[in-house]
Amino acid sequence: xxxxxxxxxxxxxQMGNDKSIKCEQNLGHDTMYWYKQDSKKFLKIMFSYxxxxxxxxxxxxxxxxxxxPDKAHxxxxxxxxxxxxSAVYFCASSGGQVRGEQxxxxxxxxxxx
Amino acid sequence: GExxxxxxxxxxxxxxxxxxxxxxxxxxxxxxxWYKQEPGxxxxxxxxxxxxxxxKQDQRLTVLLNKKDKHLSLRIADTQTGDSAIYFCAHGxxxxxxxxxxxxxxxxxxx
Numbered sequence: 001x002x003x004x005x006x007x008x009x010x011x012x013x014q015m016g017n018d019k020s021i022k023c024e025q026n027l028g029h030d031t032m033y034w035y036k037q038d039s040k041k042f043l044k045i046m047f048s049y050x051x052x053x054x055x056x057x058x059x060x061x062x063x064x065x066x067x068x069p070d071k072a073h074x075x076x077x078x079x080x081x082x083x084x085x086s087a088v089y090f091c092a093s094s095g096g097q098v099r100g101e102q103x104x105x106x107x108x109x110x111x112x113x
Numbered sequence: 114g115e116x117x118x119x120x121x122x123x124x125x126x127x128x129x130x131x132x133x134x135x136x137x138x139x140x141x142x143x144x145x146x147w148y149k150q151e152p153g154x155x156x157x158x159x160x161x162x163x164x165x166x167x168x169k170q171d172q173r174l175t176v177l178l179n180k181k182d183k184h185l186s187l188r189i190a191d192t193q194t195g196d197s198a199i200y201f202c203a204h205g206x207x208x209x210x211x212x213x214x215x216x217x218x219x220x221x222x223x224x
Contacts, residue, residue, distance in 0.1 A: 041217045042214075042216050043156070043214045043217070044214075045211055048210060050210075055209050055210075094210050098158070098161060099205070099210075100144045100161060100203070100210070100212060101146075101158045101161070102158070104155025104157065106155050107153075107154070
């Protein structure tokens with residue numbers, strides 16, 4: 001009965017590779033997000049989709065491309081991975097009664113070597 | 114601006130009260146939030162407060178809001194070892210559901 005799930009949980013890859021992280025929510029929420037948490041635990045929003053439509057697109061390199069095939073899924077594809085992309089990436093969703101309440105996935109720890 | 118500032122670390126003894134502080138610059142937010150992140154997990158909403166309130170109490174948690182000073186605090190009464198986590202203050206920005214988070218306060222509870 002996992003609410004927001006992400007795969008994979010860990011991802012180790014070399015510089016220059018292309019990788020994807022998948023996210024699914026079974027809460028029936030309309031809005032989904034991708035966040036990046038750096039080594040100092042600072043959490044910054046990257047993207048947000050509402051009903052498959054991109055509504056937030058922060059200053060993120062073009063190498064990052066989100067895709068939402070339906071409102072329950074939001075995937076993140078990263079091209080030409082760099083060392084600085086190493087972080088924990090969190091998916092979240094919202095749409096409940098409390099505005100601003102976001103449900104987070106367990107995170108994907110990406111390590112670029 | 115959208116800055117949210119928190120102290121980075123707080124250490125307390127089990128049974129004591131913990132107070133985590135936060136200051137923010139954007140006074141237009143309708144809601145302010147406290148999220149908790151346990152090791153190896155995502156964030157979880159702990160509590161929230163409307164911007165027109167001064168205080169909200171929820172069991173062991175008390176949130177105080179000083180809108181004039183743009184200061185938010187979270188008090189945890191009778192702190193337990195299970196409260197050890199990172200606590201993030203956040204506020205909403207705009208109408209897109211975007212949240213601006215502080216850098217998180219690591220709470221260490223010693224037995």
